[in-house]
Amino acid sequence: MNDTLSAVLKTLNERQYQAVTHNPEIPLQILAGPGSGKTKVLTSRVAYLVQEHKLRPSDICAVTFTNKAASEMRERLNLLIGEEQTKKLRLGTFHALCARFLRQWGKTIGLTDRFTICDADESKKIITNLLKAYDGQLKARRLTLQPGEVLSSISNAKAKGLSSADLFAQAENDIHQIIAELYASYTEALKKMNALDFDDLLVYGVRLYDKEPTLAAWCQHVLVDEFQDTNSMQYRLMLQLAAIHRCVSVVGDPDQSIYGWRAADVGNISAMQKNFTDCKQIMLEHNYRSTGAILGASIAIVSQDTSRIQKSLVTDHAQGTKPALLTFAIEQTEANFIAKEIKRLVACSGGMLTWKDFAILLRFNALSRTLEAALQKESIPNRVLAGHKFFERLEIKDILAYLQLIDNPNYVPAFSRAINVPSRSIGEKTIAAVLEAAASREKSPMELLEGIYEGRYPDVKPAVKGKIREFIPLHQQLRTMATEGGAVPDLIRHIITATRYEDHLRKTQPDWDTRWENVQELINYAQQFDQDPEDIVELPSVEGEDGAQETPLRLFLQASMLSTDTESDDDRNKDTNKVVLSTCHAAKGLEWPVVFVPGVEQGIFPFYRNDDVAEERRLLYVACTRAQAFLYVSYCSKRMTAGEIKDRTISDFISKIPADQKKVFDKAAPIVGPKCIEEVAKVLRRDPPDTDIVEKATKEFGSFAPPRENLLDPNANMYKNTIRGPGSHLAFSSSQPATFQPARMAGIASIANPYPTPSSSQPPPPSQSQIQPQTPHPLMAWASNKPKSSSGPKKFRPMPSSSQPPAGATATLSTFQSTSIDSLKAMKNLGAAETAGSPDMVALGRGAGTKRLGMGFSSGGYKPPSKRAKQE
DNA sequence: ACTTTACCCGTTTTT
């Protein structure tokens, strides 16, 4: 065993070590909560199998949930067992692995090795076309059917291993029947164009091993990460891979199953115990990621799932800063707070925290808009981690279409796109004619077109011959280049030169410059696929058949379809010091020092169209458990939805937390100072920053909190006059006008603001000089108490209880002040000048009180929000 | 075949 591995083994706790070194012959399930080191254990186990049990890396199959997770594991293994060994591993997602298997052995079940992977967009287009035939029928019966609906039904069926015939047999109504029919014709269409969709990769993978189980003979050990989110096809595949050697290790956490909508089935955990009766279970109960407070709040959320099995999970870290539960008037306010708060934490941590340490996790991508704008306004570098958006852009699809066509001239989606880029006046009609002619001659569309070009075939009815004088030679040149082993970047360069693609973009796209940059980025991305063919470790060939070639072009195209982002190895190190915006789903398995979860409102969390509320709750749990040191959960009382500003209420997942656990959240932004930062450093295992710097930043940021008008967007006049009057603590009941400050106000704002006036109207903002440097108490007496039940209807009031004085007490100024005075005394005793964030915080780097910034007047150089890339 | 304009609809999550 090498030193690196033994060093890592030493860091493991006893259970983890037991899991890593567990007898490979005995199937293993590692079931454990978030941050317990499951992935670390799985990775170490792979290394251990190679180094200690002398398994050949090429005989090990390690399955991750995402490509990203695969690269991460690959990177870690590079360190543990070296690149030489790591690159031989069969490591990837189920989909990527199946693609490999099918390229190699697809002939066994009648596939060619040249199949193209059809992405969801193209699938949808195919369905849309097929659906047209049913227009009349649907209208006559007053039914509607969306392509997306059809697609997800088909996808669901495939994930469960159901054929179109199965679906047809169990159809209960017309819609079901039509869907089943569409499923059949869709399958046929894909077959004709020699394409597989994502689900097909699994379906055919399973079919392959069904037909020829011995093809799994190479597989000495299967390891599966995120096992709770495998669907039944994936599970079958795992069984098939393990069928011969019966060596399986999986890790998972039922509480983190969030892909039920994609037919994932937690039941696979118990299924596995039945399939492998000798299966050993190991539970890990130590959390190494988060502070006690974050873990406590997360568990309080997930524990509301009554059907859930309680399990123990404790952290070795300190209790740390309580997660904040904040409320805002509207999404822009929420976003602005988050932006400013990020700056505050960066400053107050003395630079220990940088942009990349922050993540904003959202229920769905559309929510990122406001956040992006707010971050940009504050000049905070950020990136949206969103699916394989990059490959869905029109300029990228254009280039890919040319490349796909080289490899698979039958692939109609690529054909229909490439043939008219740049515009050659070939429209729907002409394309249809070509396709029809091709079909009747049993040729690929490209072959037919070449025939027409060379005069071997007659032209089609809307004449095309004259329009393809450049297209056909280009295609032929590319084909030659590719056959002669031309590198992918060269192919792309040839495409853009021959088509004068830059000019084309300039002529047709208003934002052609960014698009052109994307094309360059694609070339850059393609670079990594020009590896030495020697490096590719082929799977064993079937006797008498040549193993199919995994050409650089095919590898590139495959990766383009399967991968979620363009982040290549080079990219990862440079230019990624950015705040991450991501969906909660995509955040699975990741971790950040600071996590914001905005939009924790009914309708968003749980999402209003999702019946599986428990899964939504788990999703929130997953999001919260990504945080290491700071967690902010927030919601708005109003939000723009469907073009209208609608009232919102806090998520049940928060409001239904039992009273005795309510204190898991602080209804105010945390207090940050040298002591706190020192603790954070421990949690993150980083060197604490210079105390002087922290203290200085702390003073600048925390010595005052400007009046809350500062939060107002000067453009959002409609709210200007709605700042509430006396009943401030009731202001959030939905019938009231919007208010601005987060719950903190009752404490901090009133301390800092010499005119806290919970009465009548708001006085004019005081001048800066009037603002007294004050520090709030870290433990504000009522900040964590739930409202007295007697004071309201059973329904939880959206108004954060922190702003609400105990029932019976009058919400007077003196109540607030006496507490703040106490707090000051306490502070002195502690000798710590901790500061609290307030949403009204001024921008970073300005001396306290020198400048008050309204929104839109950021100091950091205002950049207009970037145009969102239009797709397709 | 392509461009412009006027509605309409309504926000998932991903390999």
Next chain:
DNA sequence: CGGGTAAAGT
């Protein structure tokens, strides 16, 4: 509000 589409016009 903004994207996507159906109908109109060039």
